[in-house]
Amino acid sequence: MNAATAELGGVAPSLDPVSGDGVEEAGGQEAFAAFHRATARPLWAYLMRSSGDPDLADDLLQEAYYRYLRSGFTAESDAHARSYLYRVATNLLRDYGRHRTVQRRSGEVEPRPPTDDAAPAPQAVAPGDPAGAAQQRRDLERCMAELEPRDRRLLWLAHVEGASHREMAAILEVAEASVRVLVFRARQRLVARLRERGLGPEESR
Amino acid sequence: MREPNQPENRAMTQPAEPCPREGDVLHALESPRKMEMSLVRHVEGCPACRETVWLHGLLAQDAGALEAKAARRQAAGRWRTPAALWTLAHRHGAVRPEAVGGSVRRALLPIRVVEGLGGLLAVLAVLWGLIRGLSAAASGAVPLLSEWGRRASETLARGFAELGEALATSATASMAGSTAGAGSPEAVMALVVLLGVAALAVGLWHGWSEA
Numbered sequence: 001m002n003a004a005t006a007e008l009g010g011v012a013p014s015l016d017p018v019s020g021d022g023v024e025e026a027g028g029q030e031a032f033a034a035f036h037r038a039t040a041r042p043l044w045a046y047l048m049r050s051s052g053d054p055d056l057a058d059d060l061l062q063e064a065y066y067r068y069l070r071s072g073f074t075a076e077s078d079a080h081a082r083s084y085l086y087r088v089a090t091n092l093l094r095d096y097g098r099h100r101t102v103q104r105r106s107g108e109v110e111p112r113p114p115t116d117d118a119a120p121a122p123q124a125v126a127p128g129d130p131a132g133a134a135q136q137r138r139d140l141e142r143c144m145a146e147l148e149p150r151d152r153r154l155l156w157l158a159h160v161e162g163a164s165h166r167e168m169a170a171i172l173e174v175a176e177a178s179v180r181v182l183v184f185r186a187r188q189r190l191v192a193r194l195r196e197r198g199l200g201p202e203e204s205r
Numbered sequence: 206m207r208e209p210n211q212p213e214n215r216a217m218t219q220p221a222e223p224c225p226r227e228g229d230v231l232h233a234l235e236s237p238r239k240m241e242m243s244l245v246r247h248v249e250g251c252p253a254c255r256e257t258v259w260l261h262g263l264l265a266q267d268a269g270a271l272e273a274k275a276a277r278r279q280a281a282g283r284w285r286t287p288a289a290l291w292t293l294a295h296r297h298g299a300v301r302p303e304a305v306g307g308s309v310r311r312a313l314l315p316i317r318v319v320e321g322l323g324g325l326l327a328v329l330a331v332l333w334g335l336i337r338g339l340s341a342a343a344s345g346a347v348p349l350l351s352e353w354g355r356r357a358s359e360t361l362a363r364g365f366a367e368l369g370e371a372l373a374t375s376a377t378a379s380m381a382g383s384t385a386g387a388g389s390p391e392a393v394m395a396l397v398v399l400l401g402v403a404a405l406a407v408g409l410w411h412g413w414s415e416a
């Protein structure tokens with residue numbers, strides 16, 4: 001998870017939200033701004049793909065940074081800070097998921113209708129075909145949306161964020177030893193759904 | 206028996222378990238250097254790794270598109286700026302560790318349990334006092350309020366005195382272990398009442414600060 005935080009120049013944010021010292025506060029604010037620049041867009045992408053709702057991703061993104069600052073957390077390294085931020089964001093996603101479930105059970109909200117009924121049949125994508133690539137992305141989006149929230153997060157952290165098993169275990173609050181198998185199973189479930197849509201490693205050759 | 210990397214077998218092959226070299230493959234995909242030939246040959250022959258590489262590419266494309274979308278939303282002013290977030294987070298002063306989620310909440314659980322037990326003790330102390338008062342009234346031996354009130358206040362006063370004495374003694378001569386009076390019923394009752402009041406105060410303060 002170090003590539004995206006390279007902008008921090010290898011310096012830990014060392015955020016101290018309760019510091020009253022003016023110079024330290026200004027330094028902390030600058031470090032936080034750099035940290036935000038390096039992490040906000042990838043984190044939004046994570047929240048968006050996990051929740052499937054861009055407006056919710058906007059809200060949770062800001063809430064995650066707010067809680068990160070309010071927690072009084074002091075990072076040991078940029079990777080540590082980033083991992084902690086993702087953990088806060090994942091907890092927010094989880095809390096929101098529970099809230100939605102309660103609302104749905106009590107009839108306060110209707111479950112979202114599936115939006116892919118009118119989707120065109122998948123076709124083999126030729127290399128360099130932008131329309132085909134967009135269609136493939138839509139298929140992936142729908143298949144990801146069908147997965148369990150934990151599977152979506154596992155796959156995103158493993159493949160997009162390049163998180164280590166230890167980081168994933170800390171972010172998702174699962175045993176480190178089981179991460180490998182959990183990622184494998186999540187990948188199998190996603191690949192099975194993609195195959196149902198005519199996509200797969202063989203078909204894309 | 207045909208090898209799994211033969212083209213006619215590819216579509217039929219479903220990996221049954223994670224490949225032990227998956228970590229190497231993911232690492233090679235993340236790093237800018239070229240994948241070693243031995244690893245390339247392994248990926249060709251391993252259905253699990255082939256799926257990993259394929260899915261990795263799909264997800265990377267998706268992430269790129271989403272980050273571009275994120276940039277557009279940020280440019281459109283949908284997010285608070287880092288400076289605004291910083292100001293907002295500092296506006297309320299005190300840090301609230303509860304805000305960070307499950308792990309910290311679990312760490313605070315023992316404190317919550319102690320607070321709860323303190324509250325329970327306070328309730329039990331009040332109930333005990335009520336039962337004493339009611340039983341005194343039922344026996345008809347004494348006028349309820351004046352006699353029971355006098356007894357309770359005397360008992361409590363004696364208990365506090367003994368407790369204070371015991372604490373002072375143990376503080377000055379802790380090595381000697383002289384805790385005379387600490388085990389008497391009055392002192393225990395005084396201690397329970399003190400703990401109950403303290404727990405109630407903590408609970409009220411906590412509730413008020415949460416609100």
